[in-house]
Amino acid sequence: MNVLETRDLHHDxxxxxxxxxxxxxxxxxxxxxxxxxxxxGKTTLFNTITGTYHPxxxxxxxxxxxxxxxxxHELVRIGIGRSFQITSTFTRLTAFENIxxxxxxxxxxxxxxxxxxxxxxxxxEETEAMLERVNLIGERDIPAGMLSYGKSRALEISMAxxxxxxxxxxxxxxxxxxxxxxxxxxxxxRKMTTGKTVVIIEHDMDVVFSLADKITVLHYGKIxxxxxxxxxxxxxxxxxxxxxxxxx
Ligand SMILES: Nc1ncnc2c1ncn2[C@@H]1O[C@H](COP(=O)(O)OP(=O)(O)O)[C@@H](O)[C@H]1O
Ligand SMILES: [Mg+2]
Numbered sequence: 222m223n224v225l226e227t228r229d230l231h232h233d234x235x236x237x238x239x240x241x242x243x244x245x246x247x248x249x250x251x252x253x254x255x256x257x258x259x260x261x262g263k264t265t266l267f268n269t270i271t272g273t274y275h276p277x278x279x280x281x282x283x284x285x286x287x288x289x290x291x292x293x294h295e296l297v298r299i300g301i302g303r304s305f306q307i308t309s310t311f312t313r314l315t316a317f318e319n320i321x322x323x324x325x326x327x328x329x330x331x332x333x334x335x336x337x338x339x340x341x342x343x344x345x346e347e348t349e350a351m352l353e354r355v356n357l358i359g360e361r362d363i364p365a366g367m368l369s370y371g372k373s374r375a376l377e378i379s380m381a382x383x384x385x386x387x388x389x390x391x392x393x394x395x396x397x398x399x400x401x402x403x404x405x406x407x408x409x410x411r412k413m414t415t416g417k418t419v420v421i422i423e424h425d426m427d428v429v430f431s432l433a434d435k436i437t438v439l440h441y442g443k444i445x446x447x448x449x450x451x452x453x454x455x456x457x458x459x460x461x462x463x464x465x466x467x468x469x
Pocket of ligand 2: 263264265
């Protein structure tokens, strides 16, 4: 089954055409990377899938159900999580508080309406468990804005996973990381997304080829190729257009 599918997806920004009929297919359990040069339309593709923008044409399907135009919070409720290219934690809240907010959003509870003590205990326990999974116990009470870059991205991934999504979209989680941080991030993604369907946008080809079992190449808003890492590596169109002389 395709967990995620776009059919003839188009998008433009007041006349600037960015996506031209994208047909993306992501199978259940796949770790699917979307690669392509800067400006290819990768983030716009995520934004039209996840309700930030309404596509100017075409449709989005989640497990064969049409979800075009769903709002981000509706997507969370049906099992879709995402992270953003730009860090999007609440900088003044602690790591604990950030994760708790994400967990509360899963329960559909607004914090200020939150009065049920038993539920509060459950949410606190879930938050602590998530801090542990993501190796942020030591940073529990540190404001997100004071975390190292790698740790703040880890926090963000944990927030995307806190809603327990079946499908998670990660936009350039390793961008700007050091080698060590990147290595840790790849391990973290692997651990956090076991059994999930994952779509990642990624520039770092080491990350792409070590994580992905399927790759889609986006070029000027169109899919140039889709295939296994080996197929993509060998694809002459991809080499010409994008990978060039890179040793991948
Ligand atoms: N909000 C926006 N308004 C206008 N143009 C945009 C906006 N977001 C992206 N673009 C343009 O759309 C194109 C694709 O951008 P983007 O999807 O961010 O590419 P990528 O993530 O592949 O680098 C670029 O030309 C970019 O300048
Ligand atoms: Mg982008």
